Amino acid sequence: MLLPEHQPLPVDGPIHGAQHVVRRAALAQALRDRLGVGTGLVLIPSGEEKVRNRDNLFPFRADSDFWYFTGFPEPESWLLLHLQANGSLESHLFCRPRDPEREIWDGIRVGPEAAPARFAIDHAHDTAELDAVLAPLLAEAEALVLPAARDAELDARLRGWMGVVRAKSRAGIQAPTQIVDLEAFSAPLRCIKDAAELRTMAKAAHISAKAHCAAMQASRPGKAEYHLESVLLSHFRAAGSQSVAYPSIVASGPHSCILHHRAGHRILLPDELVLIDAGCELDGYASDITRTFPANGKFTPAQRDTYQVVLAALDAATDATRPGAMFSAPHEAAVRVLAEGLLDLGLLPEQSVDAVIETGAYRRFYMHRTSHFLGLNVHDVGNTQLALRPGMVLTLEPGLYIRPAADVPPAFWNIGIRIEDDAVVTEHGCHLITRDVPVDPDEIEALMASGDQ
Numbered sequence: 001m002l003l004p005e006h007q008p009l010p011v012d013g014p015i016h017g018a019q020h021v022v023r024r025a026a027l028a029q030a031l032r033d034r035l036g037v038g039t040g041l042v043l044i045p046s047g048e049e050k051v052r053n054r055d056n057l058f059p060f061r062a063d064s065d066f067w068y069f070t071g072f073p074e075p076e077s078w079l080l081l082h083l084q085a086n087g088s089l090e091s092h093l094f095c096r097p098r099d100p101e102r103e104i105w106d107g108i109r110v111g112p113e114a115a116p117a118r119f120a121i122d123h124a125h126d127t128a129e130l131d132a133v134l135a136p137l138l139a140e141a142e143a144l145v146l147p148a149a150r151d152a153e154l155d156a157r158l159r160g161w162m163g164v165v166r167a168k169s170r171a172g173i174q175a176p177t178q179i180v181d182l183e184a185f186s187a188p189l190r191c192i193k194d195a196a197e198l199r200t201m202a203k204a205a206h207i208s209a210k211a212h213c214a215a216m217q218a219s220r221p222g223k224a225e226y227h228l229e230s231v232l233l234s235h236f237r238a239a240g241s242q243s244v245a246y247p248s249i250v251a252s253g254p255h256s257c258i259l260h261h262r263a264g265h266r267i268l269l270p271d272e273l274v275l276i277d278a279g280c281e282l283d284g285y286a287s288d289i290t291r292t293f294p295a296n297g298k299f300t301p302a303q304r305d306t307y308q309v310v311l312a313a314l315d316a317a318t319d320a321t322r323p324g325a326m327f328s329a330p331h332e333a334a335v336r337v338l339a340e341g342l343l344d345l346g347l348l349p350e351q352s353v354d355a356v357i358e359t360g361a362y363r364r365f366y367m368h369r370t371s372h373f374l375g376l377n378v379h380d381v382g383n384t385q386l387a388l389r390p391g392m393v394l395t396l397e398p399g400l401y402i403r404p405a406a407d408v409p410p411a412f413w414n415i416g417i418r419i420e421d422d423a424v425v426t427e428h429g430c431h432l433i434t435r436d437v438p439v440d441p442d443e444i445e446a447l448m449a450s451g452d453q
């Protein structure tokens with residue numbers, strides 16, 4: 001039977017095979033440099049489809065490392081990189097074979113025949129051949145790099161593979177002596193984004209920012225949290241993003257003080273805040289934006305005063321985000337401003353700002369960190385003990401969360417505010433890629449007044 005021709009895969013995005021070749025070469029070089037080995041193997045699984053219920057599956061999304069080094073979108077696939085003693089690097093992709101019967105139901109597979117040319121891979125095989133291809137390579141590799149101690153099934157297969165090679169030690173065959181977690185090598189590469197990645201992330205950020213604008217404009221008392229979520233999701237998909245980067249948080253009134261409240265059925269009331277933390281995923285790359293606004297389009301005085309403190313903390317964190325600064329610098333800058341603000345608002349007993357910071361008194365109202373790396377994962381890989389470098393992308397997301405309490409004036413009860421932008425570290429500072437949705441309270445009120453209220 002003649003199988004249908006391939007259309008270009010929509011998930012190919014702007015990142016092509018040539019870039020994956022460069023990334024794999026950089027990985028191989030890092031291995032040689034840091035492990036000091038001549039021969040080695042890198043093994044990365046794509047992951048498998050997971051059952052949601054009975055015969056109904058969750059949408060498949062490839063493992064981030066697998067995606068980063070291959071751009072191959074199908075489940076049950078593996079990347080095997082072979083560093084050879086002569087210094088060359090060979091790439092093997094294992095993927096599902098073509099299957100006319102299954103493809104009628106599930107869609108066209110790339111198959112091992114077409115994969116090398118389409119994905120800039122040296123050799124492709126049926127996934128069923130993995131053990132057979134791996135065994136002789138493992139017998140002459142000094143190091144094996146793979147996602148270690150993360151997945152019980154993979155760990156069990158690793159024991160099996162190693163058992164086979166170790167059993168041949170009397171025949172003079174030496175099993176790899178170094179088994180190393182892939183993240184130690186993939187994280188430093190993934191942490192510095194190339195131009196194509198930055199373009200994709202800016203596009204994802206733009207889509208998400210516009211979705212936030214639409215949700216603000218759709219807000220009014222009487223609507224449910226899920227109404228605003230539906231506006232976000234509609235914009236994400238209409239703009240071509242494949243997924244949310246994480247479950248959307250739409251948190252009204254008291255829910256705004258629950259950090260990861262999923263959009264629910266609560267009805268928005270006048271004079272309360274709505275906190276939306278939502279972002280789309282585009283071609284595998286996350287965006288992550290939070291905005292907080294009044295349900296009825298007008299901040300109360302206590303809401304506005306608190307909002308200004310969080311916005312000032314975001315400004316301070318932005319100023320602190322530059323090459324050479326430690327990853328913790330934006331957090332420390334934000335905490336200082338939030339501590340000052342909590343004293344000014346009368347939410348903490350009189351004391352010095354330093355005392356608020358040293359005793360951690362601010363944590364009652366600000367209990368999370370200000371930043372995480374952003375990339376293929378919303379909480380992306382990267383070493384948070386090191387200094388920032390150009391090409392890194394991190395979030396800046398200060399907040400204040402004020403629950404009802406006897407020592408808190410009622411005007412502040414249930415004010416939960418977080419403002420979150422995505423920052424690209426540049427040569428001299430940082431660039432916020434999420435400012436297509438306003439943060440200024442006057443601009444937010446003006447945008448909401450121009451909506452369909």
Ligand code: GLY
Nearest residue numbers: 246277288397420
């Ligand atoms: N959206 C999850 C976070 O901001 O970390």
Ligand code: MN
Nearest residue numbers: 288395397420
């Ligand atoms: Mn975040």
Ligand code: MN
Nearest residue numbers: 277288289420
């Ligand atoms: Mn967020």
